[in-house]
Amino acid sequence: MESPISPRVRLATQLRVGAMLGRGGGQGAVYELPRHEGYVYKHYYTPIADARESFVELVEAGHRLGPSLAEHGITALWPVHVLGPGESVEGYVMPRMPDRFRAEIHTPYGPAMQEATLEFALEPEAGKAFYPLRVLSAGERVELVRLVGQFLDTLHADDLIYGDLSLKNMRYATDPLELLVMDMDGVHHISTRVIPAKDLANTPDWNDPHRSSELPLGFDLDRYKYALLVHRLIVVNNVSAGFPEEASSIAVPEECGLDAEQREGLEFLLRRAAAGPTGSRPAIREWLALLT
Structure with missing residues (x-):
């Protein structure tokens, strides 16, 4: 089921935007793209003025550097498509995070799959409530x-x-x-x-x-x-x-x-x-x- 989202966002993206992923951050929120498997849409709460050229540079950099990074075992979620009127940027499409970058985490409520941020790469301290079952x-x-x-x-x-x-x-x-x-x-x-x-x-x-x-x-x-x-x-x-x-x-x-x-x-x-x-x-x- 699609999440309720303003017509302005729907018009700006020209995409069918689905449910919001997570709780959203300080600058914007990330949404499902039901018609584009493997991709998500990041929408800025406030459009960024005069930023299109800078974002287009990122799209180009992703095409240029992505293959060499991948050879080293590094994946970067570069923008692949920029949206917004004129030079203003209201959001962009990027690859979805692959599931392999999640880890089974011990919690006070039982094991749970969570995004494996580098905070979980630390050696768990005694008494720690949240830690990965697979310790690095x-x-x-x-x-x-x-x-x-x-x-x-x-x-x-x-x-x-x-x-x-x-x-x-x-x-x-x-x-x-x-x-x-x-x-x-x-x-x-x-x-x-x-x-x-x-x-x-x-x-x-x-x-x-x-x-x-x-x-x-x-x-x-x-x-x-x-x-x-x-x-x-x-x-x-x-x-x-x-x-x-x-x-x-x-x-x-x-x-x-x-x-x-x-x-x-x-x-x-x-x-x-x-x-x-x-x-x-x-x-x-x-x-x-x-x-x-």
Whole structure:
């Protein structure tokens, strides 16, 4: 049964829009597309003005980069069709998330299938109410971190910035280990005009404390957030912990799945990212050289 949805949305999409998926986010909501199996529609509550060119760039980038990402075990949900009058964007069509990026989660109410966000990649702590029945090993966490780095490096090599990097915006599958990247609508070319409503979304607890604003300066914000992701997944096993005040105190645990030389190299990169001023964070390829 189709969900009640305003005629304005139905007219804007020129699609038969079905039920809303999930509860909707801060910017918009995602809907079923009954006539287009394997695809969904993301509708913005408020249209984004003068954004069509930027979104068309994303459609083109998906065609260009999707195959190479897939070779590395990475799926990204790029926009494939942009909708809205003139230069305004009211929403876009994107691929539906494949079911393999869901995991069976232990809950206080019994097992349940949920989207396998990278928060579930952490080692479950004692007494935790929600955790995956299939717990990742230390080596698998390292591989997942490497896949995130491979994704960012592929974008950066094409002069694209991801922006809203967080554990919630990524999913994983197991056996084999794969990565899924959500929220591709914030991706933008490094040299194009920034569109605040599209390009400046940031998940709480992922802001750079050394930056006076969240305006992206080159690739540095991606680099800082990647370092924070490495710290949370490999070093401290915590979804929201920031870097310590004394960067020199960062220590990579022996049981993290890396050898002594890799741990030493990782500590060096993490300390540089934590203590360095904006614009000085290690490039993603430095991390990949260490983790590959």
